[in-house]
Amino acid sequence: MRHALVLGLAAAISAAPWQQAAAQAADPTAAEFDKFREIMEQDNPAELFEAKGEELWRARRGPKNTSLEQCDLGLGAGVVKGAYAQLPRYFADVDRVMDVEARIVHCMMTLQGFKYEELAKQPFSSPVRTPEPVSLATYVAAQSRGMKIAPPQNHPKERDAYETGKAIFHYRAGAFDFSCASCHGEDGKRIRTQPLPNFTKPATAIAAVQGWPGYRMTGGVMHSLQWRLNDCYRQQRFPEPGYASETLSALLTYLTVNASGHVYRGPGIKR
């Protein structure tokens, strides 16, 4: 009797990690939502913002009345195809690592003469207004559809950004004593019905990148990764990091490098 009990316990303990992984994969709510998203992805309104972004990219705008067609996204001036799959990366002209939105904002400032203060005033989308960098980021991201995510880690500053991002990810503070890792640092967690992917492991870190920028069905709003991270900080009751700041670029470097090797499916659709 006692033996059987001990054996039973041992079996339960050794089965635990497997059961956890299976529970996450077979979560019926998540599976149903995946089906729903697959249907929605066929006609994703993100395409409307992609088209808007392309128009903005080519249009002569701003105080300098120029287009963004000379903007260097890392693969040379004006090269958009495949650039997103290799961001964030180091840019020598600013001597820092930039993610896609930070780079677009930089190009809007240097090429078109926009002011950072104007762009950072209301940088996130609302039902009535989609900021230009969001549409532009959607356009740029869409040009890397089907490509492998491969942000470079060659320059010392790129490796630096990864380590900084990792430290930020694990830094606990704020009113709730939370870090990003509190929710996204282990397997099998969820918030309400939403599974919380583990961003520290390559297999699941892709969830931080896939589907972004994303069209959110609730409210019908196009959102960028800058918004997503900012909203995570708001939910943590953490001071929100500056728009297009090095902090967010570093955090995005950490998340994107962890997701390296996965195929990017293009701008997505969110619940």
Added chain:
Amino acid sequence: MADPMKIRATLQGDVADVRVLMAHPMETGQRKDAAGKIVPLHFIQTITAQLNGKTVFNADVSQAVSRNPVFAFKVKGAKAGDKLSITWQDNKGDKRTDEVVIGAGS
């Protein structure tokens, strides 16, 4: 103000599978803005599809339809090279028409 639609028309035999994505705020008249004031009704009222100038699809739409809506329907008797135009009109009189050539690989 109206942004272009995204129209996809793919042929399966003589039936065209049409999917249209429209950019429209589709305000229900129930939402309030940040200042607490009701955002006035603003929604697509009618949608018309024409194949080579002949109306093949007509729809009356209400404010219950989501923002940036998608419409999908099938048109019988379509051929490659046919011109399909879609028009919507909203309750403020704003209008937009876009056209595609079926089978042009859009």
